[in-house]
Amino acid sequence: MPRHEREQQIIDVAVRVFAKRGYHASSVDEIAELAGISKPMVYLYLDSKEGLFLACLRREAARLVAAFQEAARGAGPAPELRLYAGLSAFFVFVAEHRDSWVVLHRQASELSEAIAAAVAEARRAVMSEVASLIRDGIRESTGDGAIPGADRADGADRGHRAAQLGDEDADFVAHALVGAADSLTDWMERHPGQSPEGITLRLMNMVWVGMRDVLDGKVWLP
Amino acid sequence: MPRHEREQQIIDVAVRVFAKRGYHASSVDEIAELAGISKPMVYLYLDSKEGLFLACLRREAARLVAAFQEAARGAGPAPELRLYAGLSAFFVFVAEHRDSWVVLHRQASELSEAIAAAVAEARRAVMSEVASLIRDGIRESTGDGAIPGADRADGADRGHRAAQLGDEDADFVAHALVGAADSLTDWMERHPGQSPEGITLRLMNMVWVGMRDVLDGKVWLP
Amino acid sequence: MPRHEREQQIIDVAVRVFAKRGYHASSVDEIAELAGISKPMVYLYLDSKEGLFLACLRREAARLVAAFQEAARGAGPAPELRLYAGLSAFFVFVAEHRDSWVVLHRQASELSEAIAAAVAEARRAVMSEVASLIRDGIRESTGDGAIPGADRADGADRGHRAAQLGDEDADFVAHALVGAADSLTDWMERHPGQSPEGITLRLMNMVWVGMRDVLDGKVWLP
Amino acid sequence: MPRHEREQQIIDVAVRVFAKRGYHASSVDEIAELAGISKPMVYLYLDSKEGLFLACLRREAARLVAAFQEAARGAGPAPELRLYAGLSAFFVFVAEHRDSWVVLHRQASELSEAIAAAVAEARRAVMSEVASLIRDGIRESTGDGAIPGADRADGADRGHRAAQLGDEDADFVAHALVGAADSLTDWMERHPGQSPEGITLRLMNMVWVGMRDVLDGKVWLP
C-alpha cells in the first residue's frame, strides 16, 4: 500500500479514537490495531503520538476552513450572505464530522506546546476568515448606506460610527460569533431536530442584526 | 493544620494544576508537591485523583454561579440589568480566576463517566443561570411592552412571537451568550486595556439588542 | 483501661482480622478501628504489625497446646486414651476457635523470619506432645504385652520389633497424625454434622490400629 | 525468544518466588528481575499478578496430578498397589518440586476470590485422585473378599460395613492421607536418608492396614 494512502488511513482511525477518548486516554496501541497495522508502522509514518495528533489536527482544521471558505465564496458578494453561508457550512461540518470537531475543539489545555500552538493556529485561521467577512460587512453597511435584506432608518452619524468601528471591533464580533457558534454545537447536539441552517439563521439574527443596530446608533446602556 | 483548611489548600493548588495541564496530564505527585504536603495526605482528604478533580469542579462551579447570582440579584428587578450585572461578574470572575474557568469549561472528552457527568452538571448550572435571566427578559419584554433603555416601534404581533420564543430559545441564546463570553475572554487577554464592564456592554449591545429586534419582528433572512 | 486488658482486647480483634484476611492483607488501620482505639496505641502496646501477629500466634498456640494437654492429662494413664482425648480436644478447639486455628495454620510461607520461627515452634510443641504419647503407647504396647481395647494374637518377636521402633518412628507417626488431623479440619468444615469425637474416633481407628498391627508384625508389602 | 517459552520461563521463576514469599509478599518486580526480563513483559504475557499466580497454580497442579495418575496407572489393577505407586510419586514429586507443592498447598487465606477458588479447585483435583483410589480399594476389599498381601480372618458382616463405608469415608481417608503425606514432607526433610518409597511404605502400613482392619470389624473404642 502506497505511503500516502496508509498515512490517511491511520489518520482516519486516529481522529475517531482521539475524538472518542481524548488525547491522553488514547493509546497508540489501540489506533494501530484499529488501523490494522503494527505499531512500528505508525511511528514510521507519523513519528510519534504527538506527530500523529498534529497530523489529525492539521487535516481536520484544513477541511473545516475549506468548507467555510468554499461556502462563503460560493455565496456571492454580499458579506452577510457570505457569512451566513460560511456559518451554515460550519454547522453542517460539525454535524457531519463530529469527530473532527471534537478533535479540534476542547483539547486545548493539557497538550504539549506544539499541539497547543497548532490548535491556536487553527482557531486563528477560522477567526480570521470570520473577522474578514465582518469587516467587509461593517464597511459595506456604513459605506454604501444599504444593508440588503433588512429595512432600517438611516442614522445621521453613521460615517462617524463606522470610523470608530475599526478592525478591533470586527475582531471583537468575530470572537463573539465564533465562541457562540462553538458553544451552539453543544446545543445542536441536544436538539437533534434542528437543522444547521436554522441554527445559523437564529445566530445571524441575534448577532448581525444587533451589530447593525449598533452601527445605526441604537446603543443600549445600563 | 486543621483538616478543612488543608483540604481547601489542596484544592487551590489542584485547580491551578488541572487548569494548566488538564486532567490526565496532571499528576497527583505534582499537586502534592506544590501544596507542600505528601501524596498520602491528598488521598486521605480527597480519596482519589477523581475525587480531587470533582472537589475542584464543585467548588469552582459554586463560586462562579454565586458570583453571577449575587451580581444579578444586586442589580434590581430589570432582567436586562440583571443580565448585564451577571455577565459583568462573569467576565470579572473569568479574568480573575482564569484557572477556575478552564477547569469548568475546557476539559476534554477523556474523562471518566463520573467526572464527565460532574462537568456536564457544572456547565449546566452556569448555563441555567444565564438562561433563566434571558427567559425573564423575553417575558418582560413581550409582557409589558416596554424594554427600558431603548426606543423602538411596537410590533403588532409581539405576543405571538413571544409565544414562539419559549424556553428552548432562551437556552439557545444562553448557549450563544456563554460561548461568546467564553471566547471573548481570549479577546480580553489580547486587549488588556479593556475593562470587563466595557466588554459586557459591547456584548449586551450585540446580543440583547439583536434579540429584542427579533422579538420586535425585525427578522433577517438570507 | 489497664494495659494488659487493652492488649488482650487488641489481640482479640487482631486474631479475627488476621484469620479473615491473612497477614499481608490485614491492615493495622482496620485492626485499630475495630478495636475502637487509635493506631498509635496499637504500636505503643504491640510495637509493630509483626509484634502484633506474634502476640496473636503465641497466645493462640498456647491455648491450643493447653487444651490438648489438659484433655490428655485428664484422661487417665492409658496412652491411647490420652491420645484420643488430646486429639478430641484438638478437633473441638479447631471447631470452636476457627480463627485461632486459621492464624496458626497456613500462614507459614510469606512471613518474616521471626514469624516463621514462631509458627514452627508452635507446630513443634504440638508435635512433641503427640509424639510423646505415641512413644508411650508403643512402649506400653510392647512392654506389658497388652493393648487394651482390642484383641490380638501375640507375635513372638514383639520385643525385637519394639527395639526397632524407636523415637524416630514415634516422630514419624506423630507427623502423619498431626498432618492428618490438620487436613481433616478441612473435611470437618465440609461435613458440619460430624462431631469432633466422631472424627477422632475414625482417625484413631485408622492410625492407631494400623500402628498396632505393624507392631504385631502384620507388614504390608507391595 | 518465542512467546510460549518465555511464558514458561516466567512461570518457573514465579513458582519459586511465590513459594518462598507467598502471594502478597511476592512482588512482580522481583519475579521479572529474576526472570531476566522487564516488568511489562510479565504483564503482556500473564495479564496481572493474579493471572500469573493462576498460571503457576494450574501448571503445578496439572503436573502433580499427572505424576500421581501416571504412576498409579502404571502400577497394575490392584488399588492398593496403585495407591502405593501414586503416593510414592507424590512424595517424589514433593521432594523434587517442593516449591510446586508449597504453591499448591500452603497459600494463606488472604487471596482474592478468584485465586482462592483456583487453589481450592487444585487441591480438590489432587484429593479426588486419592479418594478415587481409596474408594476402589474399599470396594475391591469388600467385594471379592480378598485383600492380597495380608492374611486376615473374614468378618461375617463385611458387606454391611462396606455399605456404611461410602464415598464420604473414602474422602475422609483421602484427607487424612494427603494431610499425613503433606506433613511427612517435613519429616522427610529432617531425615534425608529416607527414600520416598520407604516413607510411602510406612505410611501405607499405617493407614492401609488400619483401614482394612476397620473393614474387618476390628473397631477400636475408647
Place this chain on the structure above:
DNA sequence: AATGAATGAGACTTCATTCAT
C-alpha cells in the same frame, strides 16, 4: 514495507510507621 518482542519511565494508590500535642 513490516512486525513480534522488549523496555524505561512514570502513573495512581496503599500501608506501616511516627511526630506533636
Place this chain on the structure above:
DNA sequence: TATGAATGAAGTCTCATTCAT
C-alpha cells in the same frame, strides 16, 4: 493514656517508544 496529622517506601499496572529480524 491517647490521638489527629503526616509521610517514606513500595506495589501494581500502562504507555510511548525502539530494536532485531
